[in-house]
Amino acid sequence: MKAIKIHEFGDTEVMKLEEVEHPVPQADEILIKMYASGVNPADYVVRQGGNEILKPFLKLPLGLGLDGAGEIEAMGSDVKGFKKGDKVYGIPNFLGGTYAEFIAAKATQFAIMPNNVSFNEAGSIPSCALMAWNGMDLGKVGAGQRVLINGAGGGIGNLAVQFAKAKGAYVIGTASQRNFGFLKQLGADEVIDYKDENFASLLRDIDVVFDASPVFNEDARIIMAVALKDGGRFVSVQLPYPFSEEFLNILAKKHGEAKMIRRELDVALSLTDIAKLIEEGKVSIIVSKVYPMEKVAESHTELETKHVRGKIVLEIRKEN
Structure with missing residues (x-):
C-alpha cells in the first residue's frame, strides 16, 4: 500500500509517496x-519538526495526517458497534498518519460518518470539528449569548460559527473582507474585519470568545479579553502560546475564565453528535480544494498561506 512519509524534517519536498507495510x-x-484525509495546520508543523508541545513525540520516519474518512475493511476481536463496510470518519492513533491507503486505529476514535456527505467532505471534518465542538463546550455556549469567533473563515472557525448558531447564540465572526459574505451565509450575525483600525471599538459585551485563528496575535488576544463581559469565557486553540500575565490579569478583574482546548473528550460520541447536526442541515461542510496524494506538496503550500476558506482535502482514492 501507499502512504506519505517523511524521513527528515523540512519543507514540502521531504514528503514522499512510498510503498509501506500493510497495517494489521x-x-x-x-x-x-x-x-480522504483532511490537511491541517498541525500537519505542516509536524513536517517542519514540531512546536514545543509536539517535538518530544516526533520520531522519524513519520506518517502525516490527523483525520480522515474511509470504509471499515476489518476489525479487531474486541471491537463492538461496527461492521465491515461501515463508512466512518475520525482521527487516528496519535501521529498515526491518515495520508495512507489503509490505517489501523482505535475504534473509539471513529464514528459513522454523516450520511449526506461525500468521503472527501467527511474526511475534512473530524480534527477541526472536534476542536470547535470542544471550544463550544468549554465556553459553555448557549442560547442568547454573544459569541465572538476569531478566525471565523478557517477550518475550525467556520464550524464554530455554525455550532454556536445551532446552540442559539448571537455570533460575531472576525475575518478578512473576502470572507464576509461566506460567513453571513453560514449564519454569522455580524462579521468584523480583523484588520480594521477600529477593531477594538467594534467589540463589546461578549459572553464567550473562541479564538480559532491559526495566527497568534497577543494584541488581538488582549483586545478580545477587554471586550468580554463580567464572568466571560475565553477559549483558545493556540496551545503553543500560553496566556500572558497581562491577559490573565484582565480576565481576573472581570471574574472571567481562560482555557485552552483539550483532546480529553469522547471522540466517538462527539463525532456522532456532530454527524446528526450535519444530517439535519444545521451544519455545512466547506471544502475549498481537493488534491490527489501525488500533489500533497501543493496542498501544504496552499495551507501555509493561512488564507484558506474552510478545509483542504487530500483524496486518497476516488469514491465509487
Missing part, C-alpha cells in the same frame, strides 16, 4: 480503507 489491526482497532 489490534484487538481494539479497526482497519480502514482510506478515501
Whole structure:
C-alpha cells in the first residue's frame, strides 16, 4: 500500500509517496480503507519538526495526517458497534498518519460518518470539528449569548460559527473582507474585519470568545479579553502560546475564565453528535480544494498561506 512519509524534517519536498507495510489491526482497532484525509495546520508543523508541545513525540520516519474518512475493511476481536463496510470518519492513533491507503486505529476514535456527505467532505471534518465542538463546550455556549469567533473563515472557525448558531447564540465572526459574505451565509450575525483600525471599538459585551485563528496575535488576544463581559469565557486553540500575565490579569478583574482546548473528550460520541447536526442541515461542510496524494506538496503550500476558506482535502482514492 501507499502512504506519505517523511524521513527528515523540512519543507514540502521531504514528503514522499512510498510503498509501506500493510497495517494489521489490534484487538481494539479497526482497519480502514482510506478515501480522504483532511490537511491541517498541525500537519505542516509536524513536517517542519514540531512546536514545543509536539517535538518530544516526533520520531522519524513519520506518517502525516490527523483525520480522515474511509470504509471499515476489518476489525479487531474486541471491537463492538461496527461492521465491515461501515463508512466512518475520525482521527487516528496519535501521529498515526491518515495520508495512507489503509490505517489501523482505535475504534473509539471513529464514528459513522454523516450520511449526506461525500468521503472527501467527511474526511475534512473530524480534527477541526472536534476542536470547535470542544471550544463550544468549554465556553459553555448557549442560547442568547454573544459569541465572538476569531478566525471565523478557517477550518475550525467556520464550524464554530455554525455550532454556536445551532446552540442559539448571537455570533460575531472576525475575518478578512473576502470572507464576509461566506460567513453571513453560514449564519454569522455580524462579521468584523480583523484588520480594521477600529477593531477594538467594534467589540463589546461578549459572553464567550473562541479564538480559532491559526495566527497568534497577543494584541488581538488582549483586545478580545477587554471586550468580554463580567464572568466571560475565553477559549483558545493556540496551545503553543500560553496566556500572558497581562491577559490573565484582565480576565481576573472581570471574574472571567481562560482555557485552552483539550483532546480529553469522547471522540466517538462527539463525532456522532456532530454527524446528526450535519444530517439535519444545521451544519455545512466547506471544502475549498481537493488534491490527489501525488500533489500533497501543493496542498501544504496552499495551507501555509493561512488564507484558506474552510478545509483542504487530500483524496486518497476516488469514491465509487
